[in-house]
Amino acid sequence: MLRYSQHRFPGRLITVEGIDGSGKSTQLALLHRWLAGEGYPVRFSEWNSSALVKQITSRGKKKQILTPTTFCLTHAADFADRVEHDVIPALRSGGIVLSDRYIYTAFARDVVRGVDPQWVRRVYRFAVKPTLAFYFRVPLDVALGRILGGRNALKYYEAGMDLDLSNDVEESFKIFQSKILKQYDALVKEFGLIVIDATMPIEEQQAQMRALVKDKLAGLKRIN
Amino acid sequence: MSDFRFYGSGIPGVSLSDLQGKLIVVEGTDGVGRSTQVEKLRFWLEQRGHAVLDTGLTRSALAGKGLKRAKQGNTLNLITHTLVYATDFADRLENQIIPALRAGFIVLTDRYIYSQIARAVVRGADEVWTRDVFSIALVPTSIFYLKADVEHLVPRVAFNRGFDYWESGMDMGLGRDMYESFCRYQTRLLEIFDRMAPFYGFNVIDANGDAEAVFENLRRRTRALIGETDSAPPAAGTGRVRKARKAS
Numbered sequence: 001m002l003r004y005s006q007h008r009f010p011g012r013l014i015t016v017e018g019i020d021g022s023g024k025s026t027q028l029a030l031l032h033r034w035l036a037g038e039g040y041p042v043r044f045s046e047w048n049s050s051a052l053v054k055q056i057t058s059r060g061k062k063k064q065i066l067t068p069t070t071f072c073l074t075h076a077a078d079f080a081d082r083v084e085h086d087v088i089p090a091l092r093s094g095g096i097v098l099s100d101r102y103i104y105t106a107f108a109r110d111v112v113r114g115v116d117p118q119w120v121r122r123v124y125r126f127a128v129k130p131t132l133a134f135y136f137r138v139p140l141d142v143a144l145g146r147i148l149g150g151r152n153a154l155k156y157y158e159a160g161m162d163l164d165l166s167n168d169v170e171e172s173f174k175i176f177q178s179k180i181l182k183q184y185d186a187l188v189k190e191f192g193l194i195v196i197d198a199t200m201p202i203e204e205q206q207a208q209m210r211a212l213v214k215d216k217l218a219g220l221k222r223i224n
Numbered sequence: 225m226s227d228f229r230f231y232g233s234g235i236p237g238v239s240l241s242d243l244q245g246k247l248i249v250v251e252g253t254d255g256v257g258r259s260t261q262v263e264k265l266r267f268w269l270e271q272r273g274h275a276v277l278d279t280g281l282t283r284s285a286l287a288g289k290g291l292k293r294a295k296q297g298n299t300l301n302l303i304t305h306t307l308v309y310a311t312d313f314a315d316r317l318e319n320q321i322i323p324a325l326r327a328g329f330i331v332l333t334d335r336y337i338y339s340q341i342a343r344a345v346v347r348g349a350d351e352v353w354t355r356d357v358f359s360i361a362l363v364p365t366s367i368f369y370l371k372a373d374v375e376h377l378v379p380r381v382a383f384n385r386g387f388d389y390w391e392s393g394m395d396m397g398l399g400r401d402m403y404e405s406f407c408r409y410q411t412r413l414l415e416i417f418d419r420m421a422p423f424y425g426f427n428v429i430d431a432n433g434d435a436e437a438v439f440e441n442l443r444r445r446t447r448a449l450i451g452e453t454d455s456a457p458p459a460a461g462t463g464r465v466r467k468a469r470k471a472s
Contacts, residue, residue, distance in 0.1 A: 001303075001350030053308065068236050069314045069360055077307035084301040114236030122356040126303050 007128045011091035012216055015102035017184065018136030019177050020158070021143030022198045023205070027136065028100050030206045031213065039222035041095035045086040047105070053078040061157055068113035071157070075106055076123050087128060094221050103127045104135075104191060108183035112176065113163060131216050134209060135188055136198035140178050148173075228325070232359025235318055244328040246450060247321065247362060249336040250442075252370035253413050254391040255381035256431050257438065261370065262334045264439050265446060269330055272452070277324040279316060280334040306344045310357050313340060317361065325362075330450070337361045338369075338424060342416045346409070347396060366449050368442060369417065369426035374410050376432045381406065 014031070016024040028044075035042050057074045060066040066074070090097045103124045110120045148170060156162065159169045160176025188195055194212065196205050228243045250265070252258050259280075266276045324331050337358040344354045381387060387402040389395075393409025394402065421428060427445060431438050 001353055053304065056308065056311065065315075065319075067314070067318050069318065070311050073307055073311040073314055073357075077304050077311060080303040080307055081301065084304065116233030116236075119233050119356070119359065122353070123307075125353055125356075 001126055003125050004127055005129045007091075009088070009091035009128070010094040010220075011096060012131040012220065013087065013091060013097045013099065013128055014213060015099040015104075015130045015133045016136065017101060017104045017133065017187075017193065018138065018198060019140075019143050019180055019184070021146040022136035022138040023146070023202065024134070024136040024198075025100050026202065027134075027196075027205055027209060028098055030202075031209055032098055034210060035096055035098075035213075040217070040220060041090070041093070041223045043086055043090035043095055043097045044100075045082055045097060046100040047075065047078065047082075053081050061155075064156055064162070066157065066162070068110065068115050068162075071113065071162075072106065072110040072115050072120060072123070075110075079103070079106070079124070080126065083127060091128065096220070099130070102130060102133065104133070104184070104187050104193065107187055108180045111183055112160070112179045132212060133191065133193045135184060135193040135195050136205075137184075137195050138198035140174065140181060142199055143177065144174060227365075229363050230359070231361050231363055232356070234362075235314070235322070235360055238318075238322060243322070243325040243362075245325040246330045246365040247325060248330060248332050248446065248449070249338075249364045249367045250332070250334055250370065251336060251338050251367060251417070251426070252372070252431060253377065253410055253417065254388070255377045255384075255410075256370045256372045257380070257435055258334050258370060260435055261439055261442055262332055264435075265442060266332055268443060269332070269446070269450075274450070275327075275329045276332055277320065277329045278332045278334065279320050302344065302347055302349050306340070306349055306354060306357065309340050309344075310360075313337060313358065314360055321362070333364075336364065336367070338367070338417070338420055338426075341420065342413050345416050346393070346412050366445070367424060367426050368445065369421060369428050370431035370438065371414075371417070371428050372431040374407055374414065377410055378403075378407060 016028045018024040032042055032044060053074065057066075057078060060070065060074060087097050087099070106124060107117070107120055111117045154169050154173050159173035160179075161169060161172050163172070163176065165175040166172040184193075187193060196208060198205065228240045228247075230240075234240075248265075250258050250262050262278060266278050269276050321331050321333070341351075341354050341358055345351050381391070382403075387406050389402075391409075392402045392406040393412075394405050396405075396409065398408040399405035417426075420426070429438060429441050429445070
């Protein structure tokens, strides 16, 4: 099995990370629009997208029977399916893969749930190392302001309700996200994530992203 | 006091000192007679007043159905498949095995992580990675490995339930017919089990003989394990019935 940094593919893998409300998905969508407009073959990938594993995960979530360990493993299974079906074929054929969240999400989230940090890294050893991994850093209150009130209800696991942090969903969400933020800060150093200040205007963040991505496009084939 | 430990960092939130019972694993390749032996052993243990939980692979509430579907043709890649099996195992470990051990049961399991590791490794999975994934497991009190040669396995399978697609490793393209494929697949599995035996400290039991002889061997070793010396069942009223403590 090839490890994290051993894969050599002609394509490019670009990932975005950040807590909910950091604006990472918006930024990735804008990047997608631009790259497709430039004529590059682009494949978009996100968590919880594979059909079979999704059935298991949603069953566990609906019934609230996931523990930190099974939460970690079902998401790893889903991720593995995604790597095999979406990511690697597109990278092998010389395309660009855009991934909304990547292994770092698991490292942050699962470790907050109490899973051993070294074990979860070993479980995900098969993952492909991204060409560029962006992290959208945002203070907790800014992210919360963007999310809370904007959506109907926070979901059970999303709010970390399984951790008994608080009986109040919103309060639990806040505590959970603040713990995740701390993990992300450590991950930035460990994996060399590119930090984007997510409090800047959207256009400015996008301009920074595009400049960095542009540097990595030399030699890629365009399809039109 | 409890002698339990995990292979790796284990399951968050589990206090090992709460685990009272014994974890007995019966391992072996397909057709070796595992389920027959597990059934006999359970019966014998219960007769002697022990509370027994018996459990096998792919029966978890969480992933059991998904695995069934996966076998019905929605093929998953090797890494995904291994992780789904690991999910299923973790679910059973946390929701069946550990609570039963807390309550002082003897947990008797028909296969454990070793079969899972073997079936992944035989298909080309990275052995170290696979072992790492399954390192969440509790180290059993004892692992009885029923070992039979392929020559003994073939007629047992052929004249009982017949060859099964997965047990014959037909997905691996090893042979043109099930007989050929079964022999090659099981030979490879046995090699992997032989490699794992010293690594995990298997208690090897010769399963080439008839079921009664195998059970006699298994019973003798189990008796030593649970600290019983007499061979006769205890008289009514004086049995060593263990009080099942409430899982907390």
